[in-house]
Amino acid sequence: MLATLITAVVDGLEGALVRVEVDVAPGLPVTHIVGLPDAALSEARERVRGAIRNTGYAYPQGRVTVNLAPAGRRKHGAAYDVAIALGIMVASGEVVASGGDWALLGELSLTGEIHPVPGVLPMVHTLRRAGARRVGVPAANAAEASLVDGIEVVPLAGLDDAARLVAGPKGRRAARARRTPPVAVSGPLAESRGTDASLVRTDARVDLAEVRGQVAARWALEVALAGGHSLLLVGPPGAGKTLLARTIPGLLPPLDEREALEVTVIASVAGLLGPGDGLRRQRPFRAPHHTASYAALVGGGPRLAPGEASLSHCGVLFLDELAEFDRDVLEALRQPLEEGSVAIARAQGTIRFPADVQLVAAMNPCRCGYAGDLERACTCAPGEPERYVRRVSGALLDRLDIRVEMPRTRPSDVLLGPEPECSETVAARIALARERAASRNGGRLNARLGGREIVEQCRLATDGRDLLAAVAARRRLSARGIHRILRVARTIADLADRASVSSTDLLAAADLRDPAATERAGLAA
Ligand SMILES: Nc1ncnc2c1ncn2[C@@H]1O[C@H](COP(=O)(O)OP(=O)(O)O)[C@@H](O)[C@H]1O
Ligand SMILES: [Mg+2]
Incomplete structure (x- = not known):
């Protein structure tokens, strides 16, 4: 039959x-x-x-x-x-x-x-x-x-x-009558489901009110999240880099309908939806450990499962201890991050997983963590700090829109400083700025604008254009570098609800990329 x-x-x-x-x-x-x-x-x-x-x-x-x-x-x-x-x-x-x-x-x-x-x-x-x-x-x-x-x-x-x-x-x-009684079931259930074992613990949410001092880094994070710009936090151990990154889930607006469905489908295919899980509303925040493999980060493997890059689609991929990641793995991440999707080759053609991701990374300035510290000596051998930073490819570092240095947290910040703003307040500003950008950009974040588009969206006055030309000349900026400053400046203006980008916004944006260089160029004044 x-x-x-x-x-x-x-x-x-x-x-x-x-x-x-x-x-x-x-x-x-x-x-x-x-x-x-x-x-x-x-x-x-x-x-x-x-x-x-x-x-x-x-x-x-x-x-x-x-x-x-x-x-x-x-x-x-x-x-x-x-x-x-x-x-x-x-x-x-x-x-x-x-x-x-x-x-x-x-x-x-x-x-x-x-x-x-x-x-x-x-x-x-x-x-x-x-x-x-x-x-x-x-x-x-x-x-x-x-x-x-x-x-x-x-x-x-x-x-x-x-x-x-x-x-x-x-x-x-x-x-039909059972011939044998049902077998009692014991043992681990559903072992084959995807696990989050390789993630840095990020379940406990941190409120921004817990992060004392670190004014520059807090501001950099706000701008980064408002515009979708990639961000690198550099500082000694204990500066609060990981702490600050863990505030990100509480600062991002929820997913819209289309994004929610995409994110939920990816979680479903990865086997990460729990029994009671409905549509994912929260923007993803994934923090893979630096020992994560190529397949875990990029995707693929025997199950052809989406990797961390796709699991962070529409959200943030946080790479803590960036310099400890395998160089080849980081290199493999570069293309997906640029294209917004991952291509996985297999026998029967290529499959694509979306990976529209904002990258946030943190690292120490050197192996001991104290290079450049004014109060504590760096114990690394000469040349070692440079080598440490070079472990991360220059090409990747160059693609990070915002770089901010976090100095050691001073006791006075923790004990005396003013009460910091809480996540709710900052999240509201971020959400407004994202809405302004989205209504101008056809739903996209500023970081996703092409070069021509960003120039059009900034509507610079003459003094702004002169200033940008001066910064570009001093720093020998490529077109990419100029566009990056413009995108970040556009976000800073959005946060302040300004229709056009002012010279102040441009300087602030240039500072978020390379504060030392701005100072050297004598442009900060
Ligand atoms: N700016 C800060 N404000 C409040 N607590 C801080 C700050 N910086 C560090 N800490 C405390 O130190 C701990 C370690 O900080 P962490 O974020 O792990 O540092 P890093 O990642 O830079 O090495 C935090 O969990 C927190 O308790
Ligand atoms: Mg840390």
Whole structure:
């Protein structure tokens, strides 16, 4: 007897429909699965066989042929397990299908439990577009599946639930007497889900009111977040670089509808959506540890999963201890950061993950951390501080829009200084500036403007143009350098709600790039 069921796989950020056709015929008791890569094949066969038996159904004695169509499509993961199992159960007569436009997703354990799988959101989206009206999904993925309108979501805990769904209210030989009692389930669940183990701890939010002193760095962060400009914090250990970065989640405005869906799809494909997680509203803030691998940061790996660059899409990627990162890994990040997307090459063409990311980084000025400190001697060997900074490629450093030095936090700042502004106040200014920029730039942040666009948006008066020419000549700025100053100046004007960019804004922007150079050039006065 032949049975056909519908399921899906995920490919990049897209779901793709897969038809499961099962034929059970008399013959030697063998199971053939066609349409799966060799490695996945035997595993799927064992999971399905174990799940069917341990749920109390009979595994057919004859010859079982399973075809996953289309054959040419790459099928990784294990979301098709449940559909294969039900296909076999229907084809062998263990379950009588009631018919209907439904589909099944989920990975099976040997005990018949249904485990969550990555990418349920895009897969359900694809199934709905293909006309499915009901979909059975792993119970832990039900919340994300429910984000798709127009399709009924049925949560499945085990293979028995899937059998009931397929059998429908009538025609239910599915409830054929169990031959074996259900196996008690223990052990770690859903181990295969993506983990955040490689992240620097950032869960505890920090309010800006906790960051004392560091006026320049606070201001630089405000400008960076208002315009989407990349930012580098340099300072000795204990200056509060990590502390300041951890205020970022509380300073960013929430995602809009389109962004929220994109961010949630990426989290879904990475397997990072928890059982109760609905649409992601909060802008991502990811802080991968400096030991993170190329695949972890950029994406790819055996599962073709999005990396940190894509997990920070529409938000901030924070690289703490920048100089400790593997140089090649940082180098690999450069292109995605510039293009706003990651391209991952594989056998069947390239897939792209979005990575429209704002980079924030922090580093010590040298290995001991005290180079340039007025009160504490640097213990590094001569030449060592320069070498330390050079560990980060010049090309990457050159692409950081704002650089700010954080001096050691003085006791007087901590004990006596004025009460700093809190995150709520600063977040409100940032949100307003972003709205002003967005309404002028067709929804984009200032950092995303092209060279011609930024020149048009700045509407410089004559004195501003002269000043910029002087700064550019003194610092031997390239066109890129000039555009960078203009973008940051535009943001500073937006924060102050000024329609055009003044000379003061230009000087302030030049300072945010290289304060020492501005001083040397005698332009600060
Ligand atoms: N400017 C500051 N205001 C308040 N506390 C600070 C400041 N700088 C450092 N600290 C305290 O020192 C701790 C270590 O700071 P941290 O941010 O880890 O420094 P860094 O990353 O620059 O080495 C912080 O958790 C905080 O308690
Ligand atoms: Mg730190």
